[in-house]
Amino acid sequence: PYLPDMVVGLYMAFLAGMYLFMGFSTSKKLKELKLQGEEEAKSVFNTYAEGGVLDKTTFGELISKQGFEFKEQEIDAAIMMIAGETKETVTEEEFIAWHATTMV
Numbered sequence: 030p031y032l033p034d035m036v037v038g039l040y041m042a043f044l045a046g047m048y049l050f051m052g053f054s055t056s057k058k059l060k061e062l063k064l065q066g067e068e069e070a071k072s073v074f075n076t077y078a079e080g081g082v083l084d085k086t087t088f089g090e091l092i093s094k095q096g097f098e099f100k101e102q103e104i105d106a107a108i109m110m111i112a113g114e115t116k117e118t119v120t121e122e123e124f125i126a127w128h129a130t131t132m133v
Contacts (some may be wrong), residue, residue, distance in 0.1 A: 051103065052110075054106050062095055077123060083108075083118060088108060089101075110127075
């Protein structure tokens with residue numbers, strides 16, 4: 030085996046493991062965010078949303094005011110979990126749909 034290939038492969042495996050760990054950790058933290066029903070979820074969303082969406086900054090403020098501390102990478106992961114992998118913002122509909130699934 031070619032040494033540089035092995036080093037790059039090990040590095041990629043390490044990164045994959047870190048992303049998996051971060052995803053599980055973020056998912057667990059998000060499940061702890063409990064809002065009392067759809068109306069409270071809408072109220073919280075609208076308090077922090079700018080232009081009808083939560084971006085990284087406003088989502089981070091929402092999380093912080095709810096008593097949680099997320100790292101920047103966890104905020105990115107949380108937005109992807111709620112809105113989808115290709116999005117960088119969360120709409121009210123996505124936030125409410127996510128909230129409904131966490132309350133089950």
